[in-house]
């Protein structure tokens with residue numbers, strides 16, 4: 001599970017309400033920072049510089065300093081305080097007291113600066129240049145505004161320094177609520193976080209700014225979580241494995257679903273074939289490609305196990321949709337940005353099928369009344385549809401969205417995907433380097449296993465295919481989308497760079513195979529007991 005900075009602060013407060021000593025939490029956090037800092041030195045001797053901010057993030061830094069000094073390392077501490085404490089204080093005196101207690105335990109020298117000071121001076125510059133590991137304990141969950149003045153300059157100096165940088169909780173400047181950076185931010189080699197990661201650690205730019213991520217347990221537990229918080233997870237197999245398709249011993253191919261894919265016209269049939277082929281190879285029982293008569297022979301020349309059906313107009317499409325055995329439909333890949341794609345998308349949504357709308361089925365709603373028609377059909381659909389937009393498609397479809405939480409500005413891809421999912425009651429797979437999968441009930445997942453070479457022509461068509469395949473085999477829309485996105489990234493990782501969408505489509509079945517519980521079950525074996 002992932003928690004925003006605000007939720008983490010709530011966890012902290014709940015812990016205190018439940019009788020957990022907040023200073024002990026800080027001591028555990030500081031010790032974890034020290035452990036990670038030592039690892040960064042890689043068994044060499046060296047100097048640590050702790051840059052400590054005015055809040056509890058700085059307190060963690062002070063505890064780490066004392067711990068490191070106790071282990072015999074040379075440590076320099078610089079504390080940045082608010083000049084007029086009363087005017088600038090966070091208002092939470094208990095938090096300030098913990099940080100002050102931490103500094104009271106620090107036995108070494110503290111160089112004190114005020115945040116109002118205008119420039120990084122020579123002394124500070126030298127301390128940065130002479131250190132081997134810089135511990136960034138400036139700001140964590142309590143960051144309220146962009147870094148300015150002295151700290152902004154300081155961050156720029158640190159980012160240019162040769163020292164390794166260890167960020168405490170988050171790299172200072174990364175906002176744990178908006179998940180973004182407004183202005184400058186520390187670029188860390190390693191980030192140590194406590195209890196649970198934040199979405200900002202896995203969304204860009206945070207994912208890159210954090211460097212390696214480590215998680216330390218400091219005495220918090222599920223007992224401090226609010227069960228009403230919508231689930232946000234890192235998309236990993238543990239999350240979707242229990243939902244993967246299970247095959248009955250006497251199962252029929254129709255038990256594993258029948259996927260219908262709408263082909264593009266003669267000059268653009270490849271995309272839908274990639275989707276269809278992937279859907280079949282990832283386990284769907286049957287796949288049919290509905291193709292115009294003029295494209296039929298081109299499609300036929302490339303397909304064997306995927307079936308073909310002629311379909312020249314919306315009436316024929318609706319007739320095909322009447323087949324009750326077809327349980328899942330893909331519309332969009334290579335289909336064309338036109339009225340026919342709009343009509344076929346609406347008909348699919350109205351036909352009580354699981355629907356994956358991708359590519360042109362997301363781009364063809366060019367005016368407001370078109371979009372309203374789509375949104376109405378999505379809201380009325382019997383099954384939760386799955387939309388798979390990349391950034392351009394998302395912006396065309398959803399434009400300016402409000403997620404009802406206007407205090408969090410600017411909104412990240414996570415906020416936008418969740419808002420879109422809620423608006424149209426569909427699962428939204430917001431594709432990118434940090435693909436977000438959002439469900440209408442507020443659940444969300446951030447995917448982090450996809451390598452950059454996955455961005456290749458046709459990769460999206462393959463993704464639509466695997467998601468539809470899993471959906472056809474009985475997985476819920478959200479779980480099918482999460483599993484499909486992860487498997488897609490994993491297949492690309494296994495292939496390595498360079499890679500084409502065709503390679504991806506042929507590799508995906510191996511990923512499904514490796515994860516599927518059915519391959520561990522030993523079907524077809526007859527146990528013969530001899531006495």
Ligand SMILES: NC(=O)C1=CN([C@@H]2O[C@H](COP(=O)(O)OP(=O)(O)OC[C@H]3O[C@@H](n4cnc5c(N)ncnc54)[C@H](O)[C@@H]3O)[C@@H](O)[C@H]2O)[C@@H](O)CC1
Nearest residue numbers: 012026029055056057090139140141142143144145146169
């Ligand atoms: N369970 C938890 O949540 C725990 C949290 N701990 C630490 O506590 C941190 C959160 O502490 P706080 O809530 O005190 O917050 P921070 O220490 O992140 O910062 C708050 C202080 O910074 C000031 N400030 C915020 N943005 C500023 C800006 N742009 N320029 C100048 N000043 C700014 C605020 O006025 C306030 O004084 C976490 O990040 C973590 O490191 C740990 O001590 C262990 C337990």
Ligand SMILES: Nc1ncnc2c1ncn2[C@@H]1O[C@H](COP(=O)(O)OP(=O)(O)O)[C@@H](O)[C@H]1O
Nearest residue numbers: 431432433450451452454455457458459460461
């Ligand atoms: N930098 C990146 N790192 C990892 N995955 C990426 C990156 N950029 C794009 N992707 C993924 O590549 C796929 C591209 O899909 P899409 O944009 O629909 O391409 P196409 O339309 O060519 O099929 C998506 O799954 C997306 O999440």
Ligand SMILES: [K+]
Nearest residue numbers: 139168170172
């Ligand atoms: K920090």
